[in-house]
Amino acid sequence: MKSALAIAFLVSASFVAGGPIRSSSRQCGTRISKGKMIAAEKQFQALKESRLTMKAAAGADDSTPGPINVYFHVINKNETGTRDDGLIEDDIIEKQMKVLNEGYEQSGISFKLQNTSRVHNPEWFSSASPDSAYQTDMKKQLRQGGPGDLNVYLVGFEKGDAEGLLGYATFPSDYEGAPEDDGVVVLHSSLPEGSTAKFNEGKTLTHEVGHWAGLYHTFQGGCSKDGDQVADTAPQGRPTSGCPRDNAPDTCPGDKLTDPIHNFMDYSDDECLTEFTPGQKKRMYDQMRVFRKINYPELPEVGAPETPAEPETPTEPETPTEPETPAEPETPTEPTTPTESTTPTEPTTPTESTTPTESGTPTEPETPTESEAPSEPETSAEPETPEEPEFEFPWEF
Numbered sequence: 460m461k462s463a464l465a466i467a468f469l470v471s472a473s474f475v476a477g478g479p480i481r482s483s484s485r486q487c488g489t490r491i492s493k494g495k496m497i498a499a500e501k502q503f504q505a506l507k508e509s510r511l512t513m514k515a516a517a518g519a520d521d522s523t524p525g526p527i528n529v530y531f532h533v534i535n536k537n538e539t540g541t542r543d544d545g546l547i548e549d550d551i552i553e554k555q556m557k558v559l560n561e562g563y564e565q566s567g568i569s570f571k572l573q574n575t576s577r578v579h580n581p582e583w584f585s586s587a588s589p590d591s592a593y594q595t596d597m598k599k600q601l602r603q604g605g606p607g608d609l610n611v612y613l614v615g616f617e618k619g620d621a622e623g624l625l626g627y628a629t630f631p632s633d634y635e636g637a638p639e640d641d642g643v644v645v646l647h648s649s650l651p652e653g654s655t656a657k658f659n660e661g662k663t664l665t666h667e668v669g670h671w672a673g674l675y676h677t678f679q680g681g682c683s684k685d686g687d688q689v690a691d692t693a694p695q696g697r698p699t700s701g702c703p704r705d706n707a708p709d710t711c712p713g714d715k716l717t718d719p720i721h722n723f724m725d726y727s728d729d730e731c732l733t734e735f736t737p738g739q740k741k742r743m744y745d746q747m748r749v750f751r752k753i754n755y756p757e758l759p760e761v762g763a764p765e766t767p768a769e770p771e772t773p774t775e776p777e778t779p780t781e782p783e784t785p786a787e788p789e790t791p792t793e794p795t796t797p798t799e800s801t802t803p804t805e806p807t808t809p810t811e812s813t814t815p816t817e818s819g820t821p822t823e824p825e826t827p828t829e830s831e832a833p834s835e836p837e838t839s840a841e842p843e844t845p846e847e848p849e850f851e852f853p854w855e856f
């Protein structure tokens with residue numbers, strides 16, 4: 460697959476005895492460049508406007524779309540072997556479908572299994588990866604349906620560039636240029652009850668289908684304003700590892716919002732992934748209506764998440780008073796107790812320095828509305844160039 464928009468999970472530790480090297484945390488091999496992303500978003504905005512105009516002219520039909528057809532292609536490396544050889548039984552596929560539908564239930568998107576094909580091909584099983592001829596060949600031979608049909612390929616990701624991958628997907632905007640390449644490829648042992656520890660509840664497919672439906676990672680663009688192009692996902696500086704549910708990190712401290720560790724588009728362990736936001740739901744509807752020709756309704760705009768103002772407000776008024784206490788009076792005591800002199804000064808400095816940046820956050824809600832405007836002028840004016848480094852992910856492998 461030549462697409463620069465391919466998404467890949469990299470896992471590097473040893474969960475599967477004798478298998479590829481995998482680690483205890485997901486790591487991303489996103490190949491999206493800033494230029495490609497800007498072009499895709501520009502095309503998306505333009506098409507969104509024109510399709511809505513066409514739809515209005517044709518008379519609105521807001522009937523709820525039926526379930527998305529799903530075609531599973533189970534690749535095995537041994538025709539008589541175990542599940543580790545890729546022999547995935549129907550009951551596991553059914554459990555995976557249940558996990559997929561549960562993940563999207565709140566978004567009003569559903570999936571229906573149409574067919575499961577089983578294919579013996581050790582090379583596809585071991586070496587299919589985003590840019591390999593193996594995966595192109597595999598998809599060309601097996602893919603079924605049109606732009607609105609989901610094809611899922613189960614492989615082993617054992618060798619070469621494939622080794623350690625957990626999954627990857629194409630975006631809706633890729634379809635027109637490479638329809639035969641459309642779909643998601645996931646590690647067979649990421650399905651329910653699989654052998655890939657921490658990633659064996661079937662949520663990898665839920666995540667990959669999120670890309671297939673038009674979502675970026677929640678940490679896309681790091682702490683930058685536009686980030687993942689969804690207003691109500693908290694800015695996130697880097698992917699989450701594990702499931703820090705009792706102490707969620709805040710990798711973009713200025714926004715007072717903790718990282719979206721439970722979002723399906725983060726990299727937390729399967730047990731942690733439970734939700735899509737209303738803004739993500741809207742983006743999936745828009746993306747699939749525009750690029751996959753599925754008639755999802757036009758939903759109202761979703762604003763930025765509200766900052767947890769209540770707990771913070773009382774502390775803020777107190778901060779200005781702190782300067783007056785200029786703890787320095789205590790400094791005279793320094794000669795006697797040298798240890799005390801350091802303690803009072805430290806607490807004041809960090810709190811004051813963060814407050815001014817936080818006050819900038821409330822302005823963000825305006826950003827989503829701006830992007831809705833016939834955004835061509837904004838996007839084409841590429842003053843974003845200085846932001847480029849923010850699209851380069853340090854966790855890329």
Ligand SMILES: [Zn+2]
Nearest residue numbers: 466467670676
């Ligand atoms: Zn991903």
